[in-house]
Amino acid sequence: MQNVTLKVDGMSCAHCVNSVEGAVKQLGAKATVDLAGHAVTVRYDEAKTTLAAIKEAIEDQGYDVR
Template sequence: MEHVTLKVQGMSCDHCVRAVEGAVKELGAAGKVDLAAGQVNVQFDPAVVSLDKIKEAIEDQGYDVVQ
């Protein structure tokens, strides 16, 4: 398992948290949003899903991954 912290812009409420965490979960990874820090802590198995796919899923929800 790998752990990464992604800086994400545009998250501001509980809906944002659910959207981002849900998108990450659908890929078979685990994500925990820290709204105050504007970050998402992600735990994933690179054999199952790539970091690029995780970033893409977050951006598909309307947020900008800046790291």
């Protein structure tokens, strides 16, 4: 299992948390959102998904991953 923390701009509310967590969950990973820190910590299995796919899923929800 891999853990990575991504800086994500544009998150500000509970809807944002649900959107990001839901998108990441669909990839078989688990996201923990830190609204105050503008960050998302993701735990994922490299055999099931990639970091690039996770970033794309978050960006598809309308957020900027740095």
